[in-house]
Amino acid sequence: MTTIEKLANHDPSTRVEEDSLGQQSVPASALYGIQTQRAAQNFDITGTPISHFSELVRALAMVKYAAAKANHQLDILSDDKADAITDACLELIEGAHHEHFIVDLIQGGAGTSTNMNANEVIANLGLVKMGYKYGEYRHLHPNNDVNCSQSTNDVYPSAARIAIIFSARALKQAVSQLQRSLEAKGQEFSEILKMGRTQMQDAVPMTLGQEFHAFASDLGGETDRIEHTCQQLCEVNLSGTAIGTGLNAPSRYADLVIKELAVVSGLPIRLAVDLMAASSDMGDFVTFSGTLKRLAIKLSKLSNDLRLLSSGPRTGLNEINLPAVQPGSSIMPGKVNPVIPEAMNQTAFQIMGTDMSVTMAAEAGQLQLNAMEPLIVYNLLNNSRMLEKSIRMLDKLCIQGITANEDHCAQYVERSIGIVTALVPHIGYDNASRIAGIALHSGLGVAELVRREKLLSDEQLAAILSPSAMTTNL
Structure with missing residues (x-):
């Protein structure tokens, strides 16, 4: 029995693992290992672990699955190791064991802690499938086997791209539904005459339906823009390993791993033309962030207009009524505030602000790597989710229930x-x-x-x- 095994047996609630820095206890039931444990201790920043974004866990598992498949075809991994790894990955892809991805999204090391969290979880799942205990890495090693032919520097950005594409699906659906609701209101209000305004002054007449059709049209091309940026994100640097030279990745590995990743992800994954450039360039992430910012600006302007049009009820424009979803004041009885558009505004401001964070992080890359990728990934996944949830809120709790004050609109036209x-x-x-x-x-x-x-x-x-x-x- 080794020293590590004796130490582990001393406390049944823990096991002891060892890395290049020494030994450390890990919870006995944890699928993660010592490097994940160290990262969790070092990085307690956002309180948001990798598991918060299931898309990222699934994407990491897909990359590891594809690598294991490619390595097996090249006779680098034995049948039993390849099967153990791919079976473990499939469980993660299906949504199991995500709670063991505990590392904070913001971390130093350009994503190394995230990659090792995945390597250790997959290794320990694989060990159980092979009939061994957690931590018996001599039979299936997180680095030697699960991370074979890979580096954090090609795994992490490749998985991040896939995760962002997955997150964008729900966002596109939410935008499309909001557009349909606005179009429906445009049709409903098509005969209601009102005054148009420019620079907050009376302009010329229009219909309330035209106003809502314009809101819908303003969102018309946004899903296409999101899809276009997702197509750009399908270009990955997987097989470039540390800096894009492909060191430690065998010949033919690149073609095989890209093909396997395309199959398991269901995406048109393609290999970057210049792997060294792709290893440090964050341009596609910046483009996606800009697309989210553009959408956020449009949604914030829409929310501003809704608040103005519904202002009052006695001393404002009062042309439309927003659904009352909660009392508006702790001191003024009967007051109802436009809380849903206000929340949409705040989400939009967050997206606009973090776009600058993404921009600065992308610029901060040095030489052959950008160590600030975790901030980029955290913001893009978070922004995509925030936008999707806020859009669904705006649609369901506000747009669909809007009614018009037709007589009030007509009076404005007559007096204008x-x-x-x-x-x-x-x-x-x-x-x-x-x-x-x-x-x-x-x-x-x-x-x-x-x-x-x-x-x-x-x-x-x-x-x-x-x-x-x-x-x-x-």
Whole structure:
């Protein structure tokens, strides 16, 4: 019995493992090992472990599965080791054992702790399948076997790319559903005439339906943009190992591992043209972050508009009613606040701010590696999830339940000076400006003043100021 085994037997709730820095106790029931334990002790920063993002755990398992398959085909891994590794990976892909991925997402080492967490969990799962105990790594080693032909520097970014693509699926679905809800409101409000506004001042008439159709159209291309950036993320540096030279990866490994990864992930994974450049370049991550920021800006502007249009109820615009989801004040009875758009705004601000963090982390790469990848991965996975959840909240708890104050909208149009713009082609700019000035100071209506000065007949006014004439160019 070795010294390590004797120490482990001394406390049945722990086992002792050893690495290049010495020995350390690990919980006996833990699938992870000593390097994961050290990382958990070193990095207690966000309180967000790898397991918080199941997409990342599944993506890591897919990379390890593909590597084991490729190594087996090249006779580097024996049948029993390859089977043990791939079986363990499949369990992780199916969602099991994720609670053993305990390392904080923010960590030094360019993702080494994340990679080792995966290596140790897979090794210990594999050991059990082979009939051994946790920690008996001489039979299946986290580095020699699970990490064979790999480095953190090609595993981590490759898994991160796949995880981000997975996270984007739910986001795309949420955006599409929100767009459909906005289009439905556009149809529902298609006959409601209201005033358009520019620079917070009366402009020209429009319909409330047109306003909501514009909201929907503004989101129209966002799912395509997300998909396009996901296609860019399908290009990986797997097989480049430490710096892109492929050291310790055998010939033919690159083709085999990429093919296996494409199969297990179901994605059109392809090998980067220049593995050395791909090992340090974060450009695709920056592009994805920018796409999220663009979407966040649009959603924040939409939320701003909803809050303005529903402001009041007595002293604001009060053109629409947002669903009341909770009391709005601890001191003012009956007050209801636009809490759902406000929450959407705050999510958007977070996305915009962390886009700068991603930008700075991408710029901070040095020579053949970017050690700041964990911050990039954490922010992109978190931002994608935050956006998806916030969009579903906005859609379900706000957009779908919006109602219109049709009479209030009509009153604004009737009292507005902005309708004078429609008369310019018929009475001239100077006359229109004069009429607008008189209306502003006298409180009289534009149509009434035009009739009084006999600039147009009643029939002409009715045709020019009809809702259809003022809200469409057809």
